[in-house]
Amino acid sequence: MKQRVIKIHPDDNVLVALTNLEPGETVQCEGIDYLVTEPVEAKHKMTTHDLYTGDPVYMYGVLVGKAKQPIQAGGVVTTFNLKHATDAYSPENHQAPSWTAPDVTPWANRTFMGYHRADGKVGTANYWLVIPLVFCENRNIEVLEEALVQDLGYARQRTYRNQTQELISLVSAGKTVDDILQADLQTALADHRRPRLFPNIDGVKFLSHEGGCGGTRQDAQALCGLLAGYITHPNVAGATVLSLGCQNAQVAMLQEEIQQRDPHFGKPLFVLEQQKVGTEESLISQALRQTFAGLMQANANVRKPAPLSKLCIGLECGGSDGFSGISANPMIGYTSDLLVGLGARVILSEFPELCGVEQELCERCVDSETAGRFSTLMSTYADRAQAVGSGFDMNPSPGNIRDGLITDAIKSAGAAKKGGSSPVVAVLDYPEPCVKPGLNLLCTPGNDVESTTAEVGSGANVVLFTTGLGTPTGNPIAPVVKISTNTALARRMPDIIDFNAGSIIEGDETLKEAGERMLDYIIGVASGEIEVSAVRHGQDDFIPWKRGVSL
Structure with a gap:
C-alpha cells in the first residue's frame, strides 16, 4: 500500500497527508502508528501529539508557527488554531559552508544549442525587443506591434472568432438565452500563422509598462536597470527604444545601466525620441526601418553548441x-x-x-x-x-x-x-x-x-x-x-x-x-x-x- 502521510524532517511535529484521511483510521509513518482524530484533506497537516496554546509547530526542521489553541494529537492544523511564527536569525559568527556537489558525470560533456553573444553569454532564444522608456509611448508601441507581428510571421492567433460567428448565427436565428448558454460550439479554434520572414529570430517582443515618469527618481533608475538587463540579455539580439523625451527615465540613464552590465555592448540598439522626431508617422516609419535593419543583422546568428555552464536558471513558484x-x-x-x-x-x-x-x-x-x-x-x-x-x-x-x-x-x-x-x-x-x-x-x-x-x-x-x-x-x-x-x-x-x-x-x-x-x-x-x-x-x-x- 502506498504511503499516506510523510514526515519531512526528524524534528517535525506534524505529518503531511498525501491522501484524504478520516477520523478513526490509523496511519503509519517511519514505523509509528498515528490515530487520525479529525478529517485531514490531502496536502494538509496533522499533529503527531497533543499541542497546547503557545506550543511551537515545526516543519522542514524549522519553526513555522505556534498553536493559538490546543490541538489534539491527530488533529488538523488550520488558520484558526495556528499562527505564523519564525525563529530569529543573525549573520554573526559566520563560518564558510562545506558542500559536496552531486555526481554530474553523465552531463559533464553535454551541450545545448544556443545563440552565442559577443560578451561570452549564450542565449536559449533569439528575440528583438521594442521598448518604451515611459508609459506615454505605450500607444506607439502598440502601433508598432500591429505593424510588425502579423506580417513577420510571429502572430500566435489561436482565435475564438469562429465560435463567435456560430453564436451570431444562433442569435440571428432567434434562439433564446438558454439556447445560447447550452450551445455546443462545434467550430475548431483557428490557428493562423504566416511563415517567418526571419527564421532565426524567435519573435519581436514589446515590453509595455506603466513606469518611467512620476513616482520617484529611484523608480526610474530601477526601471532603466531592469530594461538594460533585458537589452543585454543573451536571449536578445537587439532593441528598438522609444522615448518621449521629458520623462524621468532618460536615455542617458538607460545607456549608463547598459554600460554597467556590458562595457563593450555591441548589439544593434536604436533609440528614437518622439519630441525630437516630430510626428507619429515620422517616428513609426523611422522605427520600422531601423527595426528591419536590426532584424536582418540578428537573423545571421544561428544556434551552436554551448556547455551547460552557460545556462542561467531562474527558480520560481506560484499557485x-x-x-x-x-x-x-x-x-x-x-x-x-x-x-x-x-x-x-x-x-x-x-x-x-x-x-x-x-x-x-x-x-x-x-x-x-x-x-x-x-x-x-x-x-x-x-x-x-x-x-x-x-x-x-x-x-x-x-x-x-x-x-x-x-x-x-x-x-x-x-x-x-x-x-x-x-x-x-x-x-x-x-x-x-x-x-x-x-x-x-x-x-x-x-x-x-x-x-x-x-x-x-x-x-x-x-x-x-x-x-x-x-x-x-x-x-x-x-x-x-x-x-x-x-x-x-x-x-x-x-x-x-x-x-x-x-x-x-x-x-x-x-x-x-x-x-x-x-x-x-x-x-x-x-x-x-x-x-x-x-x-x-x-x-x-x-x-x-x-x-x-x-x-
Whole structure:
C-alpha cells in the first residue's frame, strides 16, 4: 500500500497527508502508528501529539508557527488554531559552508544549442525587443506591434472568432438565452500563422509598462536597470527604444545601466525620441526601418553548441500548494545542485517567501559579507512591510491556504527548497545582474510576475516555475517551464503544464530521478527542441517592481 502521510524532517511535529484521511483510521509513518482524530484533506497537516496554546509547530526542521489553541494529537492544523511564527536569525559568527556537489558525470560533456553573444553569454532564444522608456509611448508601441507581428510571421492567433460567428448565427436565428448558454460550439479554434520572414529570430517582443515618469527618481533608475538587463540579455539580439523625451527615465540613464552590465555592448540598439522626431508617422516609419535593419543583422546568428555552464536558471513558484515543498520544489532544488556542480548560474528570489529559513541561508552564504547583505535586505524588506501593515505573515493567498499552506513560514520553508543545498555565492538587490556561477539570491517580491520579470532581467535564460494550483505565467524572452506538484493538476490543465512532479508524491519516482529528468528537459528547452506552453500561448507577462511593498 502506498504511503499516506510523510514526515519531512526528524524534528517535525506534524505529518503531511498525501491522501484524504478520516477520523478513526490509523496511519503509519517511519514505523509509528498515528490515530487520525479529525478529517485531514490531502496536502494538509496533522499533529503527531497533543499541542497546547503557545506550543511551537515545526516543519522542514524549522519553526513555522505556534498553536493559538490546543490541538489534539491527530488533529488538523488550520488558520484558526495556528499562527505564523519564525525563529530569529543573525549573520554573526559566520563560518564558510562545506558542500559536496552531486555526481554530474553523465552531463559533464553535454551541450545545448544556443545563440552565442559577443560578451561570452549564450542565449536559449533569439528575440528583438521594442521598448518604451515611459508609459506615454505605450500607444506607439502598440502601433508598432500591429505593424510588425502579423506580417513577420510571429502572430500566435489561436482565435475564438469562429465560435463567435456560430453564436451570431444562433442569435440571428432567434434562439433564446438558454439556447445560447447550452450551445455546443462545434467550430475548431483557428490557428493562423504566416511563415517567418526571419527564421532565426524567435519573435519581436514589446515590453509595455506603466513606469518611467512620476513616482520617484529611484523608480526610474530601477526601471532603466531592469530594461538594460533585458537589452543585454543573451536571449536578445537587439532593441528598438522609444522615448518621449521629458520623462524621468532618460536615455542617458538607460545607456549608463547598459554600460554597467556590458562595457563593450555591441548589439544593434536604436533609440528614437518622439519630441525630437516630430510626428507619429515620422517616428513609426523611422522605427520600422531601423527595426528591419536590426532584424536582418540578428537573423545571421544561428544556434551552436554551448556547455551547460552557460545556462542561467531562474527558480520560481506560484499557485503553490501543500505538495510544493515535498515534490516539485525539492526536485528542482536537486536540479539546481546539478547545475551548480556543472558551473551554471542559478537564481532564487521571492524574499517574502524565504521568511523563517533566513538562518539556514545565512549559514549557506560563502562569507560573512554575503550573509550580512542577505540579513540586511531581508530585515529591511520585512520592516517596510510591517510599516504599512502588511507583514510577511500576510503573504499566503487564499488558494495557498485552501491547499495546505497555512502560514507564511510553512509556505516559505517549502519554497526555499527550490534552492537545493549548494552555497549562496552572491546576494543581489533588484535589479542587479547575476554574474557569479552558483546559487544567487535575488531580492524580489513574492508576486509571481514581478519576480519572474526580475529573474530574467538579472540574466535567467530559462525559468523553472513550480505550481500546485495552476498558473499560466510566462515571460516575453525566456521560456518558463511550468512544473506541477501533483498529477491531478497535470491532467486537469495539460495546456499549461509542461512537466509533472506528481510522480514523486505517488512513489513512482524519487526526487533524484525526477531532478535528473528535469535537467534533460531543460537541455531540450534551451536548445529550442521543446517549446513550453507559455511560449506556445504567447504568455508574455512583464511587470517591473517599483520597490514598494509587494508580497
